[in-house]
Amino acid sequence: MAEIGKGVTAGKLAINVQKRLTRAQEKVLQKLGKADETRDVAFEEMVSRFNQQMAEGTKLQKDLKAYQAAVKTMHDASRRLQDCLADMYEPDWFGKEEMDSLAEDTDTLWLEYQQNITDKSLLCIDTYLARFPDIKARIAKRDRKMVDFDSARHHFGSLQKGKKKDEAKIAKAEEELGRAQRIFEELNVELQDELPVLWDSRVGVYVNTFQNLAGHQEKFHREMGKLTQNLNDIMTKLEEQKQLNEEANHSESASSAPKSAVTNGSDGELPPGFLYKVKAIHDYAATDGDELELKIGDVVLVVAFDNPDEQDDGWLMGLLESNWLQKKDVSTKGVFPENFTQKV
Structure with a gap:
């Protein structure tokens, strides 16, 4: 059985070698002008467009992968920057918990963006390009079968024109010609149907690819803009906290009198019942x-309640220093929560 197997394989190999030799001879004769060549200008135009289409799609796939790699690089850089800020951010600074949550949300947004590029845009172009290798192989096969058809046609013609006609050889050559023509035409018809459809499909593929990409870009930048604004707000509050702490430390070091000293306002610059100053x-x-309505940074002159029994825990009585300096009017005083202020 092994010897029979080898014989079959050797036979097929011999047939393939003979086919290649016959095709090579046919092509040489055609190039030398000694044999006519079957030409299909319309089909050649289809093949030219197919090659153009495949080259453009391959370039788009390559550039999309490069874009995805750049997004991943930006994500890695963003994560390192967020980690650096988290490591430096002290626990008692304003918005520590918000900062940690912001870093997590930013990382999630980058991951979603990368995944959407892969699932929507890259997958679309990958599926599109997966069709090309099979069609390219069938175009090459169609070209080989066309050479076989030309070779069979020329062989049949030469036998018919020979002085000594061998009817058996002519019949066999005619049969081989019919078979070669049939195989060639089947491939030719299939490709003539498929290539125009493939050519027209490129528009839809490009639309889907870039619409998906644009949509995910718009969503990513919109959401990232919100997170960036949140970060900016936290930094602004941190700066205000720093300034308030610096002013409080400066006031403590500059003051020689106890902060709790009670003043009766006899100096004419402070309201009656003045106790101390606070800052919002x-x-x-x-x-x-x-x-009393407060804005961050307002200085409030704390005064004693007219009736101590009316004072609630955690609430103070006072008036804005700016109003007092302008009007010297104690009627503008009001109550406010103590934990919204800091002594100065």
């Missing part, structure tokens, strides 16, 4: 007519 470290919107 948060905004406070008054919700009642007897409350």
Whole structure:
């Protein structure tokens, strides 16, 4: 059985070698002008467009992968920067928890963007290009079968024109010609149907690829813009916290009198019942007519309650220093939450 197997393989190999030799001879004769060549200008134009289409699609795939790699590089750089900021951010600084959450949200957004590029845009172009190798192989096979057809046609013609006609050889040559023509025409018809459809499909592929990419880009930059604004707000609050701490430290070092000293206002510069000064470290919107509205940085002159029994825990009575200096009017005083301020 092994010898028979070898014989079959050797036979097929011999047939393939003979086919290659016959095709090579036919091509040489055609190039020398000694044998006519089957030409199909319309099909050649289709093949030219196919090659152009495949080259453009391959370049787009390459550039999309390069874009995805650049996005990954930016993601890695962003993550390292966020990690650096998290390591430096001290626990008592403003917005420590918000900073940690912001870093996590930023990392998630980058990961989603990369995955969307892969799943939507790259997958679309990969699926599109997967069709090309099979068609390219069938075009090459069609070209080989066309040479076989020309060779069979010329062989049949030469036998018919010979002085000594061998009817058996002519019949065999005619049969081989019919078979070669049939194989060639089947391939030719299939490709003539498929190539125009493939050519027209490129528009839809490009539209889907770039619409998906544009949509994900727009979403990514919109969401990243929100996170960037949040980061900017946290940094602004941190700067305000720093300035308030510096002013408080400066006031403590410059003052020689106890902060809790009570003044009766006899110097004419402070309101009656003045106790001490505080500075607002948060905004406070008054919700009642007897409350004092605060903005970050406002200096408040704390005064004693007219009736101590009216004082609630955690609330102080006072008036804005700016109003007092301008009007010297104690009627503008009001209550406010103590934890929204800091002594100065």
